[in-house]
Amino acid sequence: MSQQGYVAAPPYSQAQPGIGGYQGGFGPGPVQPHYGHYGGGAPPTFQAPLTGGMKSPVLPPPVSTPSSPSNQQNGAQPQRYPAAYGQPLQSTAYNSMASSAPPPAMQLTNQMSSLNMGNYAPGPVLQNPPSATSLQQPFRTPPPPQMTLGSQSPHMQSPHMQPPQMAPAPSISMGSPPMGRPFPGAPPPHPGGSRGLQQPGPGPVGPPGYPQQAGPFGGHMAGPHPGPGGFPAGPPQKKLDLDSIPSTIQVIEDDQAKHGGQVFSTNIRGQVPPLVTTNFTVQDQGNASPRFMRCTTYSLPCTSDLAKQCQVPLACIVKPFASLPKNETPLYLVNHGESGPIRCNRCKAYMCPYMQFIEGGRRYQCGFCNCSNEVPVFYFQHLDHMGRRVDLYERPELSLGSYEMVATLDYCKNNKPPNPPAYIFMIDVSYNNVKSGLVRLICNELKTLLDMLPREEGADNSPVKVGFVTYNKTLHFYNVKSSLSQPQMMVVSDMAEMYVPLPDGFLVDFQESRAVICNLLTQIPDMFADTNESETVFAPVIQAGVEAFKEADCSGKLFIFHSSMPTAEAPGKLKNRDDKKLVNTEKEKTLFQPLKGTYEQLSKDCVAQGCCVDLFLFPNQYVDVATMADVSLHTGGSVFKYNNFQVEMDGEHFLQDVRKEVQKSIGFDAIMRVRTSTGFRATDFFGGIHMKNTTDVEMAAVDCDKAVTVEFKHDDALNEETGALIQCALLYTTISGQRRLRILNLSLNCSSHLSELYKCCETDSLVNFFAKSAYRAILNQPLKNIKEILVNQTAHMLACYRKNCASASVASQLILPDAMKVFPVYMNSLMKTSPLTGSTELSTDDRAYQRLSVMAMGVEDTQLLLYPRLIPLHNMDVANEAPPAPLRCTEERLADSGVFLLENGHTMFLWLGQASPPDVIQGLFNAPSLAHLQGNMSVLPELDNPLSKKVRAIMRDLLEKSPKSMKLQIVRQKDKPEMMFRQFLVEDKGLHGGTSYVDFLCYVHREIKQVLT
């Protein structure tokens, strides 16, 4: 049975003189990268495209190539797809399998064949059997037979582990599609004559009249590569159609169609979950919900040699506080009493479904280290005839993938129960912030927002205490004790030794001190209304927060609202070190490196105290975000940046962010430990974290949007039968000051066949891993190296699949694993993001900001960031409740007469085509035409008509789902701000360099071929 997933046979892949010349430009050999995975293996043999300079591959005329026999790739059971582009012949059998063979794959083959294969032979074009795709369907994947044979340790996929009351999800009963069944179709006539494929340099064709890729858009790109000799006169050249290459939108839609609205039960080991973009419900039946843990692959290679061979990173993205939809059960709380949670004596793993009870229930064998442990007397329970504890389903820790455990005093600092956390609001009251109206805006908002502080389920009040500081060159603390009639201010001007001048009355209960606090919030804007002070301090502000938490013996969060670079004489004083001359040099990394010293120490102090720092920046110029935001990154805080803040334009956007941030569910003073079964272990961690040693991941706080990406490496061989187990334990303090453990368990398959690994890959998780690892590498390496490695690894991963998992086929075919079909588009998009774009036109702070934002992102967020949502609004059915289906992110999908919404979790654009229908403009803006619109709009007027209501509802929905608020930018086609919008059309060429998706795919294909030869 073939494992091929995705087949194409582009003629561009022929080794040609015109392309060969390209390689020479890189000199004798690639720079040896420092960054990379499995660096110990063979040195990379690929070359990355030069930034912005990748030549469009142009195909010389077809050379003579062996024909049909060598095209029969699928061995014994060839699948024949008709090659007539656009109208595949489908037998009935094929139709019944429609979902297992993605239409784009077919189209690609069809088009490719019409372009290429047809040139050489009239023979059939053979494609991947549907089985390759159908194997990807998680619901249909039966547990490997050996897993059900009552092996030594319990596995979740064993039927007896399934709670009897739970019916299997309907999809499970659908059964597997027939495997390897031929779907004959008449070989279509191939287009006669020879055809070449040309990648025109200027990029995809846009709407008529639009300056495509010219000028600003095409400036960095080389034109079409003529190739020696060019094309001989002959038949017309044909451009590679976008519709013929894998589409992210299609993949998302297919997965939604397959799994949308269904229940995903986590009872099967190594089961690949639906995509993050799919709406599904999770039922925990022994493995952690994919909302908490997602892996790059659900089948690990058995040996490190295999892992090195394929170079697919083995990683898990853990989002321990992920929000659950209302219809999913919140985590149960387990209490093992005074002696604390039951753990393996040797490896300290917590009691979980992977512990196997033996000797009549008196002992249990640890699934992680195999140690045999005694069952504590109070925990003893008899086993049934199947060897299961009879209380299995009464105990979440024996039957569920995720649960919480009560932590005893041993798990608390100084063996003392913690106090509830506190939130301190620290407002920069220097000239800029006062003048912009920001200080007043914040103070007004806090009066109502403080009623929304997080609270335990069902509680009337929040246990979170609050405190207030204002500052410029000095710090002002406020006593807001409830017994006072007026708040009192205490000024600290000694910045070198920060202390909190108020032993009492600084951190208070909002409900009790409401009157005094509201009084204070009313007074603050007036107190500083006439300030001329423009200098600020910054590090002492954070230090003050840490000291306040120390004093109160609690953890907590600082909300810092800051405007400018801290230039006042104080620890952590910064100076402008922005230098555009460093861009694209070896030293570019220094722009991203935070200054060490004060800030490094501050991060450690914060983490030690459980002090999380949220930073809201309002800069008018460079402020050294790389340094200023570093403490936030390492303390699990969030960073927000509002360039040239204006209350009217940005006020609401900012307030939405503060509201989300204040109300978020969050845990404090956290420490995470990832344990694994023998044979592999966690070796690297990416996220808003601090590592004191190699195993303990410390986080001052972790909220519902923060994720840690964990990379695994082999220690030894893994066992196919027992699989691989991961237990992630997060010890933290709740909002009400309880010490708890959140335990997340996940079991994966292991295989000595790489085809299994590729089949169980998760592109969105892979991309999350690559984004974080590349963004971290920015601190140490030139961008050029990093991009080279990204391209090399992409090609290598795909080449290894081609070599080991796809059956013999002609070299000119591009074959992608079904689960990684759109991996290249994401990788290409990643390389075009601003941190990885060496352009002097980009602001250093903006680049640093994006780098930091991504480091703690979960899979949903990186997916959306790298493939934004583009929604057409001009032709939607306003009566339909669902929003219109998104389109591919390319200029080709825009239309002069269209109106489109684009968002990526950070930014939202409303793009208005120059020929937008007047009724749409009227409906949205109450204006007769585009010409009547004002520039710089950031809100849609609230109009009482169906279109306006519908569009605003779509935007509201998107904003609600997003961790951050997004400022709406309304851009008209051909207006200057439209440039900003265009850089999010990730399938097109980058605004500041970087290739189009089509070109990238061609390039990767060539690289793959090089590896294979």
Ligand SMILES: [Zn+2]
């Ligand atoms: Zn153990």
